[in-house]
Amino acid sequence: xxxxxxxxxxxxxxIVGASTKGWEEAVKNAVDTASRELTNVRIAEVAKLDTxxxxxxxxxxxxxxxxxxxxxxxxxxx
Amino acid sequence: xxxxxxxxxxxxxxIVGASTKGWEEAVKNAVDTASRELTNVRIAEVAKLDTxxxxxxxxxxxxxxxxxxxxxxxxxxx
Amino acid sequence: xxxxxxxxxxxxxxIVGASTKGWEEAVKNAVDTASRELTNVRIAEVAKLDTxxxxxxxxxxxxxxxxxxxxxxxxxxx
Amino acid sequence: xxxxxxxxxxxxxxIVGASTKGWEEAVKNAVDTASRELTNVRIAEVAKLDTxxxxxxxxxxxxxxxxxxxxxxxxxxx
Amino acid sequence: xxxxxxxxxxxxxxIVGASTKGWEEAVKNAVDTASRELTNVRIAEVAKLDTxxxxxxxxxxxxxxxxxxxxxxxxxxx
Amino acid sequence: xxxxxxxxxxxxxxIVGASTKGWEEAVKNAVDTASRELTNVRIAEVAKLDTxxxxxxxxxxxxxxxxxxxxxxxxxxx
Amino acid sequence: xxxxxxxxxxxxxxIVGASTKGWEEAVKNAVDTASRELTNVRIAEVAKLDTxxxxxxxxxxxxxxxxxxxxxxxxxxx
Amino acid sequence: xxxxxxxxxxxxxxIVGASTKGWEEAVKNAVDTASRELTNVRIAEVAKLDTxxxxxxxxxxxxxxxxxxxxxxxxxxx
Amino acid sequence: xxxxxxxxxxxxxxIVGASTKGWEEAVKNAVDTASRELTNVRIAEVAKLDTxxxxxxxxxxxxxxxxxxxxxxxxxxx
Amino acid sequence: xxxxxxxxxxxxxxIVGASTKGWEEAVKNAVDTASRELTNVRIAEVAKLDTxxxxxxxxxxxxxxxxxxxxxxxxxxx
Amino acid sequence: xxxxxxxxxxxxxxIVGASTKGWEEAVKNAVDTASRELTNVRIAEVAKLDTxxxxxxxxxxxxxxxxxxxxxxxxxxx
Amino acid sequence: xxxxxxxxxxxxxxIVGASTKGWEEAVKNAVDTASRELTNVRIAEVAKLDTxxxxxxxxxxxxxxxxxxxxxxxxxxx
Numbered sequence: 005x006x007x008x009x010x011x012x013x014x015x016x017x018x019i020v021g022a023s024t025k026g027w028e029e030a031v032k033n034a035v036d037t038a039s040r041e042l043t044n045v046r047i048a049e050v051a052k053l054d055t056x057x058x059x060x061x062x063x064x065x066x067x068x069x070x071x072x073x074x075x076x077x078x079x080x081x082x
Numbered sequence: 083x084x085x086x087x088x089x090x091x092x093x094x095x096x097i098v099g100a101s102t103k104g105w106e107e108a109v110k111n112a113v114d115t116a117s118r119e120l121t122n123v124r125i126a127e128v129a130k131l132d133t134x135x136x137x138x139x140x141x142x143x144x145x146x147x148x149x150x151x152x153x154x155x156x157x158x159x160x
Numbered sequence: 161x162x163x164x165x166x167x168x169x170x171x172x173x174x175i176v177g178a179s180t181k182g183w184e185e186a187v188k189n190a191v192d193t194a195s196r197e198l199t200n201v202r203i204a205e206v207a208k209l210d211t212x213x214x215x216x217x218x219x220x221x222x223x224x225x226x227x228x229x230x231x232x233x234x235x236x237x238x
Numbered sequence: 239x240x241x242x243x244x245x246x247x248x249x250x251x252x253i254v255g256a257s258t259k260g261w262e263e264a265v266k267n268a269v270d271t272a273s274r275e276l277t278n279v280r281i282a283e284v285a286k287l288d289t290x291x292x293x294x295x296x297x298x299x300x301x302x303x304x305x306x307x308x309x310x311x312x313x314x315x316x
Numbered sequence: 317x318x319x320x321x322x323x324x325x326x327x328x329x330x331i332v333g334a335s336t337k338g339w340e341e342a343v344k345n346a347v348d349t350a351s352r353e354l355t356n357v358r359i360a361e362v363a364k365l366d367t368x369x370x371x372x373x374x375x376x377x378x379x380x381x382x383x384x385x386x387x388x389x390x391x392x393x394x
Numbered sequence: 395x396x397x398x399x400x401x402x403x404x405x406x407x408x409i410v411g412a413s414t415k416g417w418e419e420a421v422k423n424a425v426d427t428a429s430r431e432l433t434n435v436r437i438a439e440v441a442k443l444d445t446x447x448x449x450x451x452x453x454x455x456x457x458x459x460x461x462x463x464x465x466x467x468x469x470x471x472x
Numbered sequence: 473x474x475x476x477x478x479x480x481x482x483x484x485x486x487i488v489g490a491s492t493k494g495w496e497e498a499v500k501n502a503v504d505t506a507s508r509e510l511t512n513v514r515i516a517e518v519a520k521l522d523t524x525x526x527x528x529x530x531x532x533x534x535x536x537x538x539x540x541x542x543x544x545x546x547x548x549x550x
Numbered sequence: 551x552x553x554x555x556x557x558x559x560x561x562x563x564x565i566v567g568a569s570t571k572g573w574e575e576a577v578k579n580a581v582d583t584a585s586r587e588l589t590n591v592r593i594a595e596v597a598k599l600d601t602x603x604x605x606x607x608x609x610x611x612x613x614x615x616x617x618x619x620x621x622x623x624x625x626x627x628x
Numbered sequence: 629x630x631x632x633x634x635x636x637x638x639x640x641x642x643i644v645g646a647s648t649k650g651w652e653e654a655v656k657n658a659v660d661t662a663s664r665e666l667t668n669v670r671i672a673e674v675a676k677l678d679t680x681x682x683x684x685x686x687x688x689x690x691x692x693x694x695x696x697x698x699x700x701x702x703x704x705x706x
Numbered sequence: 707x708x709x710x711x712x713x714x715x716x717x718x719x720x721i722v723g724a725s726t727k728g729w730e731e732a733v734k735n736a737v738d739t740a741s742r743e744l745t746n747v748r749i750a751e752v753a754k755l756d757t758x759x760x761x762x763x764x765x766x767x768x769x770x771x772x773x774x775x776x777x778x779x780x781x782x783x784x
Numbered sequence: 785x786x787x788x789x790x791x792x793x794x795x796x797x798x799i800v801g802a803s804t805k806g807w808e809e810a811v812k813n814a815v816d817t818a819s820r821e822l823t824n825v826r827i828a829e830v831a832k833l834d835t836x837x838x839x840x841x842x843x844x845x846x847x848x849x850x851x852x853x854x855x856x857x858x859x860x861x862x
Numbered sequence: 863x864x865x866x867x868x869x870x871x872x873x874x875x876x877i878v879g880a881s882t883k884g885w886e887e888a889v890k891n892a893v894d895t896a897s898r899e900l901t902n903v904r905i906a907e908v909a910k911l912d913t914x915x916x917x918x919x920x921x922x923x924x925x926x927x928x929x930x931x932x933x934x935x936x937x938x939x940x
Contacts, residue, residue, distance in 0.1 A: 013895045016876035016926070020384060026106040030726040031757050032764055037325045037387060039762035048764075050755040053128040055109050055147075060117035062110055062126075068328070069757075072384035072878060075895055091271045094252035094302070096172035098228060104730040115169045115231055115747075133733050133771075138741035140734055146172070150254060153271055154772040174250035176306060182496040184650040187679050188686055193247045193309055195684035204686075206677040209518040211499050211537075216507035218500055218516075225679075226249070247387040260340040262416040265445050266452055273450035282442040289343050289381075294351035296344055296360075303445075304440075330874035332930060338418040349871045349933060364431055365440040367459075369420050372429035374438075380874070403583045406564035406614070408484035410540060427481045427543060458484070462566060465583055486562035488618060494652040503561045505621060521674040523655055523693075528673075531657055538563070550629035561870075572886040574806040577835050585840035590897050594842075596833040599908040600793055606897035608890055608906075612856075637817045640798035640848070642718035644774060661715045661777060692718070696800060698815055720796035720804060722852060739793045770796070808884040811913050812920055819918035828920075830911040849913075 013075035017042070018051065022064040027053055030067040044074035091153035095120070096129065100142040105131055108145040122152035169231035172205065173198070178220040183209055186223040200230035247309035252278070252285065256298040261287055264301040278308035325387035329354070330363065334376040335342055342379040356386035398420035403465035407432070408441065412454040417443055420457040481543040485510070486519065490532040495521055498535040512542035559621035563588070564597065568610040573599055576613040590620035630635065637699035641666070646688040651677055654691040668698035715777035719744070722751065724766040729755055732769040746776035793855035797822070798831065802844040807833055810847040824854035875900070876909065880922040885911055888925040901931035913917035 021034025031048055039045055052068040099112025109126055117123055130146040177190025195201055203214055208224040261316025265282055273279055286302040333346025343360055351357055364380040411424025421438055429435055442458040489502025499516055507513055520536040567580025577594055585591055598614040645658025655672055663669055676692040723736025733750055754770040757767055799813025811828055819825055832848040879892025889906055897903055910926040 012922075013892060014878040016878065018330075018382075018876075019387070020326040020328065022324045026104070026728070028767060034325060035757070035759060035762070035764060043762070045759050045762060048757040048759065050757075053131075053755075055113070055126040055128075057113060057123050057126065060113070060121070060123060062113060064324075065106060066935050075877070076883075090256050090298075091268060092254040094254065096226075096252075097231070098170040098172065100168050103206075104728070112169060131755075133737070133750040133752075135737060135747050135750065138737070138745070138747060141167075142736060143730060149254075153253070174252075174304075175309070176250065180245050182494070182650070184689060190247060191679070191684070191686060199684070201681050201684060204679040204681065206646060206679075209521075209677075211503070211516040211518075213503060213513050213516065216503070216511070216513060218503060220246075221496060224270040260338070260416070262455060269445070269447060269450070277450070279447050279450060282445040282447065284445075287365075287443075289347070289360040289362075291347060291357050291360065294347070294355070294357060296347060299340060299467060330876075330928075331933070332872040332874065334870050338416070346871060365443075367425070367438040369425060369435050369438065369439075372425070372433070372435060374425060376870075377418060402568050402610075403580060405567040406566065408486075408538075408564075409543070410482040410484065412480050424481060454480075460564075465565070486564075486616075487621070488560040488562065490558050494650070502559060523659070523672040523674075525659060525669050525672065528659070528667070528669060530659060532558075533652060538695075572884070573805070574845060581835070581837060581840070589840070591837050591840060594835040594837065596835075597862060599833075599911075601893070601906040601908075603893060603903050603906065606893070606901070606903060608893060611886060636802050636844075638800040640800065642720075642772075642798075643777070644716040644718065644792060646714050658715060688714075694798075697801070720798075720850075721855070722794040722796065724792050736793060766792075806884070815913070815915060815918070815920060823918070825915050825918060828913040828915065828933060831911075833911075 014046075014072045015075050016069050016070050016072045018068065020066055020068045022056075022066045024064050027065050027067045028064050031069055034067065034069055036072070038071055042071070042073045043076070045071050046074070047072050084097065092124075092150045093153050094148050094150045096148050098144055098146045100134075100144045105143050105145045108143050109147055112145065112147055113149070115137055116149055119156070120149070121150045123149050124152070125150050164222050170202075170228045171231050172226050172228045173176045174224065176222055176224045178212075180220055183221050183223045186221050187225055190223065190225055191227070194227055198227070198229045199232070200229070201227050202226045248280075248306045249309050250304050250306045250316050252304050253301065254300055254302045256290075257315045258298055261299050264299050265303055266294045268301065268303055269305070272305055276305070276307045277310070280308070281306050326358075326384045327387050328356055328382050328384045329384050332378055332380045332381065334368075335379045339377050339379045342377050343381055346379065346381055347383070350383055354383070354385045355388070357383050358386070359384050404436075404462045405465050406409045406460050406462045408458065408460050410458045412446075414454055417455050417457045422460055424457065424459055425461065428461055428471050432461070432463045433466070436464070437462050441452050442461055482514075482540045483543050484538050485492070486536065486538050486539045488534055488536045490524075490534045492532055495535045497534050498533050499537055502535065502537055503539070510539070510541045512516055513539050514542070515540050560592075560618045561621050562616050562618045564614065564616050566612055566614045568602075569614045570610055573611050573613045576611050577615055580613065580615055581617070584617055588617070588619045589622070591617050592620070593618050638670075638696045639699050640694050640696045642692065642694050644690055644692045646680075646690045648688055651689050651691045654689050655693055658691065658693055659695070662695055666695070666697045667700070670698070671696050674703050716748075716774045718772050718774045720770065720772050722770045724758075724768045726766055729767050729769045732767050733771055735780055736769065736771055739775070740773055744773070744775045745778070746774050749774050750778070778780050794826075794839055794852045795855050796850050796852045798848065798850050800848045802836075802846045804844055807845050807847045810845050811849055812849065813840055815851070818851055822851070822853045823856070825851050826854070829854050865930070872904075872930045873933050874928050874930045876926065876928050878915075878924055878926045880924045882922055885923050885925045888923050889927055891929055892925065896929055899936070900929070900931045903929050904932070905930050 019034045021030040022027035048069040048071050051070055054066050056063045098111045099108040101107035126147040126149050129148055132144050134141045173222045177186040179185035204225040204227050207226055210222050212219045253268045255264040257263035282303040282305050285304055288300050290297045331346045333342040335341035357358055360381040360383050366378050368375045409424045412421040413419035438459040438461050441460055444456050446453045487502045489498040491497035516537040516539050519538055522534050524531045565580045567576040569575035594615040594617050597616055600612050615628045642656045645654040647653035672693040672695050675694055678690050680687045721736045723732040725731035750771040750773050753772055756768050759764045799814045801810040803809035828849040830852050831850055833858050836843045877892045879888040881887035906927040906929050909928055912924050914921045
């Protein structure tokens with residue numbers, strides 16, 4: 005499949021991070037976890053924010069984010 | 083009305099909380115107020131975030147949330 | 161549950177008003193009915209407008225609105 | 239507050255029903271529970287459907303519905 | 317990359333299941349297939365429902381769902 | 395108007411079906427009725443699901459669907 | 473095609489009405505026009521409202537509505 | 551039914567056009583086909599764009615559009 | 629920057645008008661105010677309708693509209 | 707153009723603020739910048755939240771907000 | 785008003801471009817026109833695509849876009 | 863986990879393609895890249911279109927698409 009490909013390609017994945025402190029840290033946790041497996045994450049778009057409660061107390065802030073990162077093309081397919 | 087009812091039922095109410103510090107505390111204030119009258123609140127979903135200003139300064143951060151909590155069935159109706 | 165609560169809290173309820181004249185009066189009817197039980201209603205946001213017909217003639221204009229009003233905290237809980 | 243009110247008024251509440259069999263029964267369970275406290279429920283609009291899983295098996299089907307029902311005006315306020 | 321990560325992380329994938337019987341089974345088929353490769357699937361949110369027809373007859377009910385499941389952290393990266 | 399037209403054309407109509415049993419049959423009823431007048435219906439997309447109630451009991455499940463079907467070009471215009 | 477069909481079927485059409493006076497009359501005009509060709513129109517849902525201007529003056533109020541009406545089944549196909 | 555009707559009325563239909571070249575031509579094909587049966591089409595609003603693939607190659611670009619056109623009132627009903 | 633520019637260009641601004649009488653007049657007020665500074669406003673699309681209340685009485689109807697108007701190109705830049 | 711204008715008018719502008727600390731400060735930065743040129747900003751509605759990353763680290767939190775502020779009518783036009 | 789402002793600020797404006805050839809050129813025309821007055825436009829997000837027709841023929845392709853560009857801070861206010 | 867699975871399963875991934883020429887080629891580039899790793903891609907739905915600019919000139923057209931493709935079941939799990 006010898007195709008000439010122009011233009012930059014980005015993949016998008018959806019992930020939910022959580023934190024007891026707030027949504028900024030929830031996104032940071034999601035990004036840190038994702039960055040172990042993905043490189044070149046450039047933007048995290050917030051898709052949903054909510055809060056989990058236990059017995060009337062906030063247990064964790066959760067942020068659902070869409071991460072976009074540069075598509076990794078395997079060397080052997082180039 | 084003798085019906086056998088299976089499955090858990092949750093009610094959802096919409097409430098707006100406010101805070102001078104940020105949206106996390108705005109949600110906490112909404113939840114604390116609601117928890118005086120509702121028990122078993124489990125999730126607060128953010129529906130809208132905004133900020134109220136007075137003379138160019140932020141006066142309060144406001145969060146509109148949907149709270150879901152376990153439906154309380156009155157003993158006498160069981 | 162001795163919590164210090166800061167910030168103003170608003171509740172939101174959804175209600176459908178109707179009128180034979182138009183949507184402005186439909187909202188007025190919804191608000192008038194709600195004001196018998198709620199105090200301090202401050203805003204009615206239109207969520208949906210429609211019209212009910214019978215035999216090709218418009219029977220009533222209906223407006224679904226979200227009413228926001230100041231949360232009433234019972235004296236004994238303060 | 240002696241106001242002449244024309245037009246029919248409906249209230250809308252949001253509720254989540256669940257069932258091990260399917261979404262039709264989940265809605266039926268939500269409606270049956272609500273009907274213990276509300277009369278004249280006329281429509282249940284589906285706002286969201288999901289499924290809860292435990293260890294890879296579906297545990298319950300859940301339906302979030304908006305119930306509209308005729309506003310009950312207390313006799314003493316008329 | 318020695319980061320301390322707090323909070324639970326969930327991944328979300330989108331998948332379309334189909335069934336000749338109905339949407340509940342369509343979701344079940346999607347979940348069963350996904351569970352061969354993913355563990356700890358906890359929720360399947362319905363994003364879209366449709367029906368495929370051939371010559372005026374319903375051939376299959378299809379459900380597009382978003383599955384959320386616990387992020388698996390590889391032991392070597394911990 | 396002698397135009398050369400390439401590409402397949404589909405029309406989309408919106409229809410509401412109902413059933414006492416469930417939404418799958420509601421869609422089937424909508425499709426069966428539409429198939430008396432339309433040929434080559436290929437997909438029915440669910441746009442809205444609701445339930446009609448009478449005196450606290452579910453009377454019918456209703457599904458609003460968008461049907462897409464092959465555009466019939468009249469022979470004389472070809 | 474001898475199928476037994478249960479449940480009521482409604483068709484939905486989209487139409488834009490206009491008026492120099494306001495949106496209520498715009499909907500009335502749309503409904504009156506549609507009622508010449510359709511019978512049993514029961515609901516007109518507002519999908520969009522706008523206003524057309526000429527030289528800074530409002531020329532007409534326009535309402536885009538979805539009309540739902542009882543599906544007419546031709547006698548010969550029953 | 552002798553009603554005086556003021557204001558211009560437009561009908562809206564939904565149609566999917568396709569092309570091997572691109573979405574502009576897909577819309578043109580949809581419009582050309584519709585113009586055989588409808589007159590006075592004035593606007594085609596894009597509701598959805600997608601692409602159909604076969605074996606990894608793009609087979610056709612498809613555009614779902616909403617066409618609005620002047621409502622034709624039959625002379626005999628005037 | 630000597631570019632040949634083809635096609636008509638429109639700008640869009642968002643504005644909120646208010647009136648004690650109704651939404652039609654609220655839009656008219658918004659348009660009248662905008663027309664003092666903008667020329668060639670052609671369409672006002674309704675983005676949101678709400679109603680402001682004081683002590684249970686409607687104080688004003690508000691309409692948020694998007695105005696589109698012909699882009700004014702300064703003579704010196706042509 | 708001597709028109710009597712009743713009702714308060716608000717303009718709405720869209721702006722993106724950024725901060726290395728969090729979304730509350732991002733909104734504050736957007737508001738502070740806008741307040742240099744606009745007076746009477748009263749509300750900042752959050753339209754979108756995201757996070758910009760560089761090499762797996764969060765570089766800035768960004769908030770897209772809609773600011774509404776009192777329309778300034780130039781004295782000479784009154 | 786001596787405030788220290790951190791973070792980059794972007795303004796967003798909405799504009800409609802048109803072209804007889806296609807939507808890419810419609811966006812290019814909108815951007816070229818805007819660039820005469822704005823500098824540092826960085827992204828044009830498509831909000832809506834449509835096509836204007838005259839007598840069954842496509843007259844122009846129109847693209848409504850949101851342009852984001854770096855907020856220009858006047859030197860004297862720094 | 864010996865389950866009998868009926869019905870076809872599709873996975874959906876989100877990807878952003880870019881091109882200096884237009885959105886059709888941007889989608890083609892996204893699809894070509896994805897096809898190196900995925901087989902049986904059947905549909906690319908457009909989720910978002912935008913344009914990246916540098917110094918007032920369009921640098922690339924970008925299309926965010928959702929690709930659906932046949933779920934590959936590993937032989938050993940059958």
